[in-house]
Amino acid sequence: xxxxxxxKVITFLIFGDGKMAVFSIIKLSELEGAKIFASEFYHxxxxxxxxxxxxxxxxxxxxxxxxxxxxxxxxxxPLTQQALVFDLSDVTSYFLYSRKKVTSSEEVGSAKKIFLQxxxxxxxxxxxxKEVSFIGFNxxxxxxxxxxxxxxxxxxxxxxxxLFAYLINKExxxxxxxxxxxxxxxxxxxxxxxxxxxxxxxxxxxxKIKTIVQSAWKIFLNSLDLYSQAETLLLEELGLNFKPRYxxxxxxxxxxxxxxxxxxxxxxxxxxxxxxxKIKEYPNGFCRLLKQVENVKPDFDPTKYPDKIFSYVExxxxxxxxxxxxxxxxxxxxxxxxxxxRLLRENDVIVSSVEGxxxxxxxxxxxxxxxxxxxxxxxxxxxNILPEVLLVLSKTIVLQSxxxxxxxxxxxxxxxxxxxxxxVIPIFPPPIQQKIASLVQQSHGARRKAxxxxxxxxxAVEIAVKKNEKEALDYISKSVKKS
Numbered sequence: 001x002x003x004x005x006x007x008k009v010i011t012f013l014i015f016g017d018g019k020m021a022v023f024s025i026i027k028l029s030e031l032e033g034a035k036i037f038a039s040e041f042y043h044x045x046x047x048x049x050x051x052x053x054x055x056x057x058x059x060x061x062x063x064x065x066x067x068x069x070x071x072x073x074x075x076x077x078p079l080t081q082q083a084l085v086f087d088l089s090d091v092t093s094y095f096l097y098s099r100k101k102v103t104s105s106e107e108v109g110s111a112k113k114i115f116l117q118x119x120x121x122x123x124x125x126x127x128x129x130k131e132v133s134f135i136g137f138n139x140x141x142x143x144x145x146x147x148x149x150x151x152x153x154x155x156x157x158x159x160x161x162x163l164f165a166y167l168i169n170k171e172x173x174x175x176x177x178x179x180x181x182x183x184x185x186x187x188x189x190x191x192x193x194x195x196x197x198x199x200x201x202x203x204x205x206x207x208k209i210k211t212i213v214q215s216a217w218k219i220f221l222n223s224l225d226l227y228s229q230a231e232t233l234l235l236e237e238l239g240l241n242f243k244p245r246y247x248x249x250x251x252x253x254x255x256x257x258x259x260x261x262x263x264x265x266x267x268x269x270x271x272x273x274x275x276x277x278k279i280k281e282y283p284n285g286f287c288r289l290l291k292q293v294e295n296v297k298p299d300f301d302p303t304k305y306p307d308k309i310f311s312y313v314e315x316x317x318x319x320x321x322x323x324x325x326x327x328x329x330x331x332x333x334x335x336x337x338x339x340x341x342r343l344l345r346e347n348d349v350i351v352s353s354v355e356g357x358x359x360x361x362x363x364x365x366x367x368x369x370x371x372x373x374x375x376x377x378x379x380x381x382x383x384n385i386l387p388e389v390l391l392v393l394s395k396t397i398v399l400q401s402x403x404x405x406x407x408x409x410x411x412x413x414x415x416x417x418x419x420x421x422x423x424v425i426p427i428f429p430p431p432i433q434q435k436i437a438s439l440v441q442q443s444h445g446a447r448r449k450a451x452x453x454x455x456x457x458x459x460a461v462e463i464a465v466k467k468n469e470k471e472a473l474d475y476i477s478k479s480v481k482k483s
Contacts, residue, residue: 046178049171056199056465061151064158067194068150070114072143074105083141085112088123088148091131092319092326094168094454095220096121101140112143113150120164121148124187130173130327134164136217149190158198159206161213165457166198171465199465208476209457216453223446227322230439234392237432240278272405275397282426289380289399289423293390296348296379298341302372306334311371313344315352318360322443323349323391325368326451342373347387350377351394351403355413358403363391365444378420385425386433388440393425452483 072083082103090098102108115121117138123131125147135142144150153160166172175196180186235241279286302310311328319326331340344350346369352360354376364371373379382390393399406419428436456479464472 046175049174050196053171053175053199053465054197057197058200059198060195061163061198062194064154064198065120065151065160065163065194066154067190068113068115068119068152071111071146072108072114072141073111074108075111077105079103079105079108079141081141083108083143085109086142086144088125088131088145089316091121091123091133092321094133094164095217095450096133096135096144097224097321108143111146113146113148115142115144115148115150116152118153118160120151120160120167122151122167122193123147124149124190124193125185130168132164132167134161134213134217136214136221147187149193159210161210161457162201162206162461163198164213165209165454165461168454168458169462169465171462172196199461201464202469205460205464205469205472208473209460212453212457212460212476212480216450216457219446219450219453223322223443223450226439226443226446230388230392230436230443231396233432233439234389234398234428234436235396237428238278238282238398238426240275240397272401275401276424279398279424279426284429285427286424287427288421289425290420291383292385292425292427293349293380293382295417295420296342296381298375298379300341300343300372302331302333302336302340304333306332308333310336310340311368312336312340313350313362313368313371313373315354315357315360315374315376318350318352318362319447320359320361320395322440322447323362323395324365324444324447325362325371328368328371331372336372339375340372341375342377342379344371344373344379345369345381347382349380349382349387349390349394351380351399352376353378353403353415353417355404355407355415358400358407358415359395361391361394363387363440363444376414378415378417385428386437388437389428389433391440392436398425399423449483453480456480456483 072079079102082101084098085100085102085108086096086098090096090100115135117135119135121131121133121135121144123145151160151163176188176193179188179192181189232241302308310331310333312331313325313328317325317327317329331337342350344364346364346366348364350362350364350373352358357376360377380390380394402423403415406415406422407413408416408419456476459479460472460476463475
């Protein structure tokens with residue numbers, strides 16, 4: 001940071017990619033509250049985006065939306081109704097979804113924010129800044145992590161759907177990415193966020209954006225329903241459409257512990273054996289997992305292609321509701337982390353090997369063919385099974401229970417590669433496989449459609465800000481017809 005007293009400016013040097021420094025020259029009067037002197041806070045990308053948005057409107061977010069701070073504290077308040085609980089990882093493709101239904105305060109865990117239908121939620125915590133969600137549903141009490149900022153409309157002056165599309169656009173994400181402060185858990189300040197400018201839009205733009213976002217929400221729900229049908233069909237075929245009862249106390253033979261070299265209670269949980277027995281009783285037969293799939297080794301080295309740009313998939317990039325990749329990070333081969341050693345191919349199924357994230361499972365589609373993935377995944381390549389069926393097997397208790405049973409370790413508990421040899425799966429006849437695959441394909445197709453619509457809303461807002469509303473409306477008209 002260099003100060004020039006004569007011109008009353010401060011020059012901030014930012015050393016970004018290791019090759020060259022960039023700098024911003026800021027007037028003393030333009031310092032954010034005259035309190036923040038961190039170089040990254042004044043990154044040129046942020047300054048440009050902020051000035052562009054300020055030229056598009058005069059009102060601030062706080063002028064149109066409340067910052068909801070209503071808290072449910074499970075330590076002091078009894079839960080009198082069923083509630084849905086949401087964490088940062090429950091934002092999937094810009095919509096919030098969770099299967100965590102609770103009926104007691106103890107199940108809620110830590111304090112949570114209470115939110116309602118038509119609220120807009122945005123995470124203030126890095127690396128979850130892209131977790132922005134429009135709330136399209138009204139049933140049940142809804143509780144969310146306190147790391148969300150919950151925004152509620154004041155009157156009807158600014159549509160929440162427009163705010164949602166605005167928050168996911170590139171300009172706003174630039175501003176937030178360079179407005180993070182703190183070290184251990186970097187996040188942006190809520191008051192600073194609420195003072196950011198909102199663009200002035202006509203009623204026509206608001207209504208068009210609302211229609212697109214609401215349509216995307218309905219299609220999103222349809223994708224969940226279709227996937228649920230596929231899962232139900234598979235479990236009913238196996239007679240596993242029930243929740244195994246996990247016992248608190250049980251015994252195991254000493255000889256059994258010596259055979260597997262395990263003495264931890266989790267491995268001998270009777271509920272796991274109950275599931276395995278159901279698989280083995282399936283009339284059409286069963287086999288070892290590794291007879292139906294190839295367990296691909298993580299032996300790709302991206303550093304051999306130093307200048308190539310790769311799309312990189314980590315655990316946080318998986319939408320675990322229906323098993324798809326919802327986002328990727330762009331990295332150069334020479335900058336790839338040591339764990340980026342899996343080269344994905346279309347129809348592979350990646351399954352997290354890390355305890356606590358085993359539900360992170362995804363089917364690789366054509367769009368993500370050639371992506372890199374972390375060694376934190378197993379990479380299964382189907383041999384004698386349809387990839388969609390393998391996906392559903394991997395996400396249900398059929399594989400999830402067997403993977404959890406085999407987790408071992410202390411600092412980082414995970415499933416050892418060699419333990420996959422003992423996992424069994426049912427052999428479904430072709431007609432059943434085709435039915436399951438068709439439902440999954442329809443589900444994933446619906447999710448792509450919802451994502452396309454949200455991209456239209458997002459792009460339309462960007463065009464209206466950078467150019468004008470007429471071009472934005474023309475873009476919406478042409479794009480919606482194509483989709």
